[in-house]
Amino acid sequence: MQTRTKRALASVGLMAAGVAIFCCNGGDTGPGPAVGGACRPGCQTCDPALGCVECSTDSACPTARPRCVRGSCEICASNADCGTASPACFPADHSCHTACTQTSCQRNAQTCDSATGQCIGCTDNASCAATPGQPLCDTTTAQCVACLTNADCGTATPVCDIRQGRCAGCITNIDCPTSAPICGADLRCRAGCTSDAGCPADTPRCDTTSGRCVHCLAASDCPTATPLCQNGDCVECVDNQACPPERALCRQGLCVQCTRDRDCPQAAPTCTNGVCVAG
Numbered sequence: 001m002q003t004r005t006k007r008a009l010a011s012v013g014l015m016a017a018g019v020a021i022f023c024c025n026g027g028d029t030g031p032g033p034a035v036g037g038a039c040r041p042g043c044q045t046c047d048p049a050l051g052c053v054e055c056s057t058d059s060a061c062p063t064a065r066p067r068c069v070r071g072s073c074e075i076c077a078s079n080a081d082c083g084t085a086s087p088a089c090f091p092a093d094h095s096c097h098t099a100c101t102q103t104s105c106q107r108n109a110q111t112c113d114s115a116t117g118q119c120i121g122c123t124d125n126a127s128c129a130a131t132p133g134q135p136l137c138d139t140t141t142a143q144c145v146a147c148l149t150n151a152d153c154g155t156a157t158p159v160c161d162i163r164q165g166r167c168a169g170c171i172t173n174i175d176c177p178t179s180a181p182i183c184g185a186d187l188r189c190r191a192g193c194t195s196d197a198g199c200p201a202d203t204p205r206c207d208t209t210s211g212r213c214v215h216c217l218a219a220s221d222c223p224t225a226t227p228l229c230q231n232g233d234c235v236e237c238v239d240n241q242a243c244p245p246e247r248a249l250c251r252q253g254l255c256v257q258c259t260r261d262r263d264c265p266q267a268a269p270t271c272t273n274g275v276c277v278a279g
Contacts, residue, residue, distance in 0.1 A: 047071055050163055051171045069094050070140060070163055079116060088117035091142040118142070138165055161187060182211035207232055226253070249274075 045060075047053050053071025055061050061073035069077050074094035076082050082089050082096035090097050092110070099117030110119040120142035122128050128137050128144035136152065138145045145165025147153050153160050153167035159175050161168045168187035170176050176189035181198075184190045192211025193199050199206050199213035205221055207214050214232025216222050222234035230238050235253030237243050243255035251259050256274030258264050264276035271277075 045071075046172065048172060048174060051161075067094070072163075079118075088119075090118050091120060091140065134165070136165075141165075159187075203232075205232075228253075247274075 045053050045056050050071045054073050055068035058068045061068050065073035065075055067074045067077040076089035076094055076096050079089050086096040086098055088097050088099045100112035100119045102112050105112045105119035110121055113120050122137035122144050125137050128135050131144040134144040134146050136145050136148050147160035147167050150160050157167035157169055159168050159171050170183035170187055170189050173181055173183050176183055180189040180191050181194050182190050182192035193206035193213050196206050203213040203215055205214050205217045216229035216234050219229050222229055226234040226236050228235050228238055237250035237255050240250050243250055247255035247257055249256050249259055257276045258271035261271050264271050268276040268278050
């Protein structure tokens, strides 16, 4: 609890100082939340203990998945959320199912809890004793896991990814040292920037999504000669519409006369480095 409180306070302090905290898988394109990397649409909230999450309360969830369980919008959190046709909320997937029988729970060595009608993987740590590498029972999911708190993890992977029940190098940037301040999508700390203060003069802006120092984040960062910002670089153009008539084609951020020979007039038929020249 002290570790979680410390991290939460650190998160508040960094946000107050104008430093963004990023914690969601930058490659994630699905509807659910993830951890590591930069928060993306669908991962609206950064939780210091869980990473990027869909929700912190039920009110943030859609009608089809109205219950917020550990940062994810789910169909149900308990049997009380299910109807009579499918009265059992299975904790492994937080969906409503037909009440189980002693022979219906086959997947992943699940057993039927006859009192609740739920298929479960465990009820306490003792029921996980025979599960290699997963000696603890997560009562939220009723599954055997490797960790429940950071105290269950070793020095190589010191942070408990509670949602996956596994030990990781980091969940958010707060878990990382200044020498490697970015928590990547692989839940390992890596080098990179977290603010402009960590960038050199020639690439002064920090793209906090990637942890990369770049020339610009917006057009306002660019000089008059190259007034547009594209992928972190100041460019003259992003398409042909931005180019003047005498250099009507946009190539790699520069306005040019030509990109191939057939763009050139007969008087100067050869395209060389974006310029039409005589043969």
